[in-house]
Amino acid sequence: MSSPASPVTTEKPSAYQDLARGARACLPVCISVAAYGLVWGVLAGQAGLSVLEVLLMSGLVFAGSSQFVALDLWTGNPAALPIGALVLAVAIVNLRYVLLTATLRPLFASRLRPSALAAIFVATDENWALTVAEMRRRPTGAAFLVGGGLMIYVSWLASTAIGRLLGAAIDDPAAFGLDFAFTATFLALLLGMWRGKGDLVPWLVGAGAALIAARLIEGNWYILVGGLIGSFAGAVFETRARRDRLA
Amino acid sequence: MTVSPEALSAIALMALATYAIRVGGLLLADRLPRxxxxxxxxxxxxxxxxxxxxxxxxxxxxxxxxxxxxxxxxxxxxxxxxxxxxxxxxxxxxxxxxxx
Incomplete structure (x- = not known):
């Protein structure tokens, strides 16, 4: 990936070069981010979010998978909004971000400055992966992360808002089978997370636990019950399999 | 273009929790298990x-x-x-x- 304009050197590039390079690297990713954003925006309208609420959630939370999960818990009636469950679900789905941002620590000075606390806000799965790959290739500054992050931020905010506005044109979602769009989207998101056989245990245990919990517990708690038990089982299975391989 | 107080507090708390997790990874970088x-x-x-x-x-x-x-x-x-x-x-x- 070396072009004449950006020769591979061991010299640390300027912040501006890093910013531009990060933005350019994220360009293809932005297209798929926007596709997900459109779908999320349409579903958000069905879930009862206003345009302003879409902009606020996309702009402030800025974490795709957790926003999808939040839609399942959202209600159009403000008095019935399960605020505690929403915050808990979003936090649990996003908990893995501590692993991502921890690996970005070398981008910043040994004493964290306020700019670092601002930069980390735009860390997502996509620009994290690109930044970590770039850090392995050459000296990289935090601006690389920010360049990609800003691109993703703009495309997420714009596409979710556009999706919400387009979705508003649909009067009766169930009449067109659009109520199934939620399930279909979650299923596709799930399949997109497949990394190998190690995912089978957490998915099956999570699904089974959720089916049982949905019968026993009132409300939407089965999502978190299934998610926590399933991921726990996946971790048990994964660490045991690794130990067996080493033994 | 409206937002109910309940929705606003839900979104604000969701945002706060997510941001705290992002910053937490930076602050605890050396102590977290990889x-x-x-x-x-x-x-x-x-x-x-x-x-x-x-x-x-x-x-x-x-x-x-x-x-x-x-x-x-x-x-x-x-x-x-x-x-x-x-x-x-x-x-x-x-x-x-x-x-x-």
Missing amino acids: EGFVAAWLRHIPGAVLAALVAPAIASGSIAEAVAAAVTALVFIATRSLFPAMAAGVVAVYIARLFV
Whole structure:
């Protein structure tokens, strides 16, 4: 990936070069981010979010998978909004971000400055992966992360808002089978997370636990019950399999 | 363009929790496990949560939803992209419901 304009050197590039390079690297990713954003925006309208609420959630939370999960818990009636469950679900789905941002620590000075606390806000799965790959290739500054992050931020905010506005044109979602769009989207998101056989245990245990919990517990708690038990089982299975391989 | 106070507080708290997690990784960078049980647990959460969302939704539906779920999965596996998979699922459920 070396072009004449950006020769591979061991010299640390300027912040501006890093910013531009990060933005350019994220360009293809932005297209798929926007596709997900459109779908999320349409579903958000069905879930009862206003345009302003879409902009606020996309702009402030800025974490795709957790926003999808939040839609399942959202209600159009403000008095019935399960605020505690929403915050808990979003936090649990996003908990893995501590692993991502921890690996970005070398981008910043040994004493964290306020700019670092601002930069980390735009860390997502996509620009994290690109930044970590770039850090392995050459000296990289935090601006690389920010360049990609800003691109993703703009495309997420714009596409979710556009999706919400387009979705508003649909009067009766169930009449067109659009109520199934939620399930279909979650299923596709799930399949997109497949990394190998190690995912089978957490998915099956999570699904089974959720089916049982949905019968026993009132409300939407089965999502978190299934998610926590399933991921726990996946971790048990994964660490045991690794130990067996080493033994 | 409105936002209810309840929605505003929900979004603000969701945002705060997410930001705290992002900053937390930076602050605790040297003390967090990169490998092992806890790291594996955190990595498996999103998939397990989605599985927990999907399974009851499909199980509580009729045969039409089950067929549409299968169509969604096949189209996703073939195209690896979200939009055609969702669209195929919606069309499939619409058609299947005409017969169920």
